[in-house]
Amino acid sequence: MRILRAILSVLVRAGAFLRRDRKAAAGSIILFVLLVITAFPKWFTPHDPAAEIYTPGVGLSWSHLLGTTSFGQDVFSQLVAGTRQSVMIALIVGFISTVISVIIGITAAYLGGWIDDTLSLLTDVVLVIPTFPLIIVIVGYVKSAGFWLMVFVLVFTGWSYGARQLRVQALSLRNRDYLLAAKARGESSWYVIAVELIPPMTSLIVANFLGAALYAVLAASGLQFVGLGNINEESWGTMLYWAQNNEALQTGLPLWALAPGIAIAVLGSGLALLNYAFDEVANPALRPVRATKVKGARV
Numbered sequence: 001m002r003i004l005r006a007i008l009s010v011l012v013r014a015g016a017f018l019r020r021d022r023k024a025a026a027g028s029i030i031l032f033v034l035l036v037i038t039a040f041p042k043w044f045t046p047h048d049p050a051a052e053i054y055t056p057g058v059g060l061s062w063s064h065l066l067g068t069t070s071f072g073q074d075v076f077s078q079l080v081a082g083t084r085q086s087v088m089i090a091l092i093v094g095f096i097s098t099v100i101s102v103i104i105g106i107t108a109a110y111l112g113g114w115i116d117d118t119l120s121l122l123t124d125v126v127l128v129i130p131t132f133p134l135i136i137v138i139v140g141y142v143k144s145a146g147f148w149l150m151v152f153v154l155v156f157t158g159w160s161y162g163a164r165q166l167r168v169q170a171l172s173l174r175n176r177d178y179l180l181a182a183k184a185r186g187e188s189s190w191y192v193i194a195v196e197l198i199p200p201m202t203s204l205i206v207a208n209f210l211g212a213a214l215y216a217v218l219a220a221s222g223l224q225f226v227g228l229g230n231i232n233e234e235s236w237g238t239m240l241y242w243a244q245n246n247e248a249l250q251t252g253l254p255l256w257a258l259a260p261g262i263a264i265a266v267l268g269s270g271l272a273l274l275n276y277a278f279d280e281v282a283n284p285a286l287r288p289v290r291a292t293k294v295k296g297a298r299v
Helices: 002-020 022-039 075-111 113-128 131-142 147-158 160-173 177-184 189-197 199-225 236-245 254-282
Strands: none
Touching: 022 075, 022 254, 075 113, 075 147, 075 160, 075 189, 075 199, 075 236, 075 254, 113 160, 131 147, 131 199, 147 160, 147 199, 160 199, 177 189, 189 199, 199 236, 199 254, 236 254
């Protein structure tokens, strides 16, 4: 019963937050639509995205809403089918990176001593590594990186910034009275971290998740665009790869290239809007100043 009440309380607060903050509301709507498409892509796919059976180079029509490719494939069906991988990469990389950031950053700050020194050194080493060149080297060495290899590489290079942020925040909370009281009651360090320390940092953790997801979308699309992913998988990045290789813009097929680019921008915008909103929650200095009415004040 307590767990149910806690969940309902969180949902009520989240609903109030979304009604109050336009950025969060807009970002939530974008992500909700994309998640529905990700969960049920066949509902929105009028044709087989891999079928090369239509007239090549057809423009906009009721049969082909975004035209066809130079191979005779339906662009709209490819766009819808590619949503799943792009969104899944964002969610999985964002979640795993955030979990690692929370474990390493908060544990280092709370336990201190040699544990803090070791975990901070590990974080600093990963932070100073040039991220995108490292991704290109790893994925290029393996050749045609599949979904899970790309997830692994993006997680490996994407958790350190969040861990640094969370460590700094946890250090500022470590000596608060309620944490010292939990220690005095004899609670274990892991209980204090999980139950007392992490909840006040929820907004910052969510903001880190959204930032990591945004990074994953852009990095994965960039890798697939230059041909370092599996070019036979259905995703927005591989659509861009094939459109660029077949000179879609020069041959009068702009939607083949523009549609996945716009889709990436829309997903990135949804994540960025939510990220900005949660940044404002975590950092009061970022909140917009709202005009307040004072009784009896003259304008």
